[in-house]
Amino acid sequence: MITVHHLSNSRSQRIIWLLEELGLEYDVKRYERQPTQLAPETLKSVHPLGKSPVITDDGKTIAESGAIVDYLIETYGKGRLIPPSGSPEHLRYLYWTHYAEGSAMPPLVMKLIFGQIPKSPQMPFFLRPLARAMFGGITKSYLDPQIAAHVAFWAAELEKSPYFAGEALTGADVMMSFPLEAAAASQTLPPVLASYLVRIHDRPEYQRALARGGPYALIKR
Secondary structure, three states, rough: EEEEEEEEOOOOHHHHHHHHHHHHOEEEEEOOOOOOOOOOOOHHHHOOOOOOEEEEEEEEEEOOHHHHHHHHHHHHHHOOOOOOOOHHHHHHHHHHHHHHHHHHHHHHHHHHHHHHHHOOOOOHHHHHHHHHHHHHHHHHHHHHHHEEEEHHHHHHHHHHOOOOEEOOOHHHHHHHHHHHHHHOOOOOOOOOHHHHHHHHHHHHHHHHHHHHOOOOHHHHH
16 A cells, blocks of 8 residues: 655645546555644654655655656556657656756745745844845845746746646646646746646546645645
């Protein structure tokens, strides 16, 4: 039996979605974030880094979203959710599955962290105006333009085809769902991206994943 070690409001929600798309049986072990928003120490009993997502399956422990998506599709997909090898769509699939965490998420995570630092209880109150000015300046001058460029890139891609790797939903869409949800949580997305999110969120498999995973704050409707 596959077990998903699922951290609230995290990347692991898309792993539950993938399992629903594949029609697999699985268990969910849910972990709640600490007040610091970090994962609880108990996750380190599953994987030394104490990060989510992590799955366990038949004595194996697999971490990292992309590795988990590859493992599940390769092991249980039977050709589903991945374009045929050697096709142009397969090349797009490879690109977007790696791009999601390699390029898309870093500026989004940095913006989130920079926004939280001035509000941190550990930040002395007299330093908060300085922290807001410093991190706000970096966000405005560097991170916001970077994120805007990525969002425009996504929109242009989805103007070409309904999904990131072509005409059908694939693991690339599972991977890209989290960057889009993270971006949508803090800004208004172009119509093509907003409609794409509505489309994937309305899938019965996605709705079942939400029911299994519990409250997910990144859904904005």
